[in-house]
Every structure is written in C-alpha cells, then in structure tokens.
Amino acid sequence: MDSLEKTFQFVVEGHWKEMPDLAKEALDAGNQSGDILKALVSGMDTVSEEWRVGNMFIPEVLISAKAMHAGMDIIRPHLSAADVKLRGVVVIGTVQGDLHDIGKSLVGMMMEGGGFQVYDLGVDVSAAKFVEAVKEHEPDIVGMSSLLTTTLPFMRDTIRSLEEAGLRDSIKILIGGAPVTPEFAESIGADGYAPDGATAVDMAHELVG
Numbered sequence: 001m002d003s004l005e006k007t008f009q010f011v012v013e014g015h016w017k018e019m020p021d022l023a024k025e026a027l028d029a030g031n032q033s034g035d036i037l038k039a040l041v042s043g044m045d046t047v048s049e050e051w052r053v054g055n056m057f058i059p060e061v062l063i064s065a066k067a068m069h070a071g072m073d074i075i076r077p078h079l080s081a082a083d084v085k086l087r088g089v090v091v092i093g094t095v096q097g098d099l100h101d102i103g104k105s106l107v108g109m110m111m112e113g114g115g116f117q118v119y120d121l122g123v124d125v126s127a128a129k130f131v132e133a134v135k136e137h138e139p140d141i142v143g144m145s146s147l148l149t150t151t152l153p154f155m156r157d158t159i160r161s162l163e164e165a166g167l168r169d170s171i172k173i174l175i176g177g178a179p180v181t182p183e184f185a186e187s188i189g190a191d192g193y194a195p196d197g198a199t200a201v202d203m204a205h206e207l208v209g
C-alpha cells in the first residue's frame with residue numbers, strides 16, 4: 001500500500017495520532033499536497049457514506065474527522081492556490097445563545113473534508129459576529145447551526161443583519177440542527193437546509209455550483 005492509499009485508510013480507520021507522521025512521509029515521498037488532500041477527502045467521503053447508511057456511528061465519525069484534520073494540519077502550508085482549487089469558503093457557527101458544539105463542528109470538519117476552506121466561529125455567535133466574519137473572510141457559504149428551539153429565531157436575525165449590511169446577495173446560507181426543518185429554512189429565507197453532515201457537504205457543493 002503506498003502512502004496515499006494509507007492516508008485514505010488512516011482517515012477511514014481514524015488513526016489520528018499516526019496521521020501527522022504519515023502525511024509527512026507522503027510529502028517526503030514526493031506526493032503533491034493536492035493528491036494528499038484528495039486522499040484525505042476521499043477517506044472522509046467514505047466515512048460520510050458509511051455513516052449515512054448506518055455502518056458507522058458518531059464517535060467513529062468524529063475520530064475519522066480528527067484524523068483528517070491531523071493530516072490537513074501537515075499539508076495546509078503546502079497547499080497553494082496554484083496547487084489546489086478549493087471548492088469554496090465557508091463560515092460556520094452555532095447561533096447566539098446556543099452552546100451546542102458537536103454537530104456544528106462535525107459539519108465544519110466534513111465541509112473541510114469536502115474541499116472547503118472553513119472558518120469555524122464557534123458557539124454563541126451573534127448576528128454581528130457573523131456579519132463581521134463575512135466581511136473578513138468573504139465566504140461563499142454561511143452555515144448556521146441551532147440545537148435549541150429557543151435559539152432558532154437568531155437564525156432569522158442573522159439573515160436580517162446580513163441583509164441590512166448589504167452582504168446577503170454575495171453569499172448562500174445553509175442551516176441545520178435538530179429542531180431545524182426545511183419549512184423553517186424556507187420561512188426565514190435560507191438557501192438550504194441539511195439534516196446531517198454528509199447532506200450538508202452535498203448541499204454546499206450544489207450551492208456553489
């Protein structure tokens with residue numbers, strides 16, 4: 001098995017501790033950082049699919065995502081615009097008043113695995129912070145997560161603030177989280193809703209065309 005095949009395998013099997021050395025080995029062997037990224041993404045694609053069909057569970061997906069991240073950390077400095085074409089830029093956060101982190105982080109990591117550059121703003125992110133981050137990072141997609149019915153209205157507030165700041169037309173808005181429904185997404189003027197990380201990645205690809 002060559003180091004690219006091993007990279008794919010290490011993501012699927014979640015060998016996060018061993019991944020930095022393997023990624024360095026893959027670079028030393030003369031592999032392009034873009035090919036290593038493809039192996040990482042492809043591993044995460046497999047994990048997403050296994051999760052979607054019920055063959056993997058959340059803890060395993062998180063460990064795979066951690067392995068993918070460990071590899072990304074090594075190759076990131078080697079990725080240049082000329083080397084790898086990113087699929088887009090995503091700003092993601094859990095909305096104001098909401099401290100639930102796990103689903104949002106998982107979605108963010110899967111987006112990264114799906115080839116997006118992701119700026120994760122963390123939890124309890126106010127509308128003003130989203131606006132600031134959009135100005136700073138000029139993303140293609142803004143992703144919002146909410147796990148509490150009481151924090152759902154902050155998604156609407158954030159969209160309003162983005163409209164007021166004149167930024168709404170330059171971005172697509174994707175939302176998710178346990179209490180979020182497609183009907184709610186439509187009612188607040190979001191561009192998309194995803195029930196899980198794998199669908200969020202697919203949806204993000206559709207949104208950036």
Ligand code: B1M
Pocket residue numbers: 058092097098099100101102103104106107142143144145146147148149150174175176177178179193194195196197200
């Ligand atoms: Co909280 N909590 N919690 N909690 N908590 C829920 C959400 C709750 C349903 C539990 C219950 O009562 N049955 C309930 C909400 C009820 C409601 O509003 N309808 C609840 C409550 C009430 C609370 C507190 C108010 C409890 C209290 O203090 N009295 C409090 C609120 C704190 C706050 O946020 N201000 C609270 C606190 C906590 C903990 C801190 C203890 C902990 C969070 C730890 C952390 O995140 N670091 C916690 C947890 C763990 C849960 C449950 C048990 C699990 C949530 C989770 O991580 N799921 C949850 C019950 C449940 O959901 N079964 C519960 C796993 C995660 C992978 O799934 O986040 O749904 P999820 O993400 C999914 C999808 O939703 C989707 O993809 C993800 C991957 O599949 N998705 C997106 C998510 N974001 C997306 C964004 C997208 C697209 C898809 O696009 C951008």
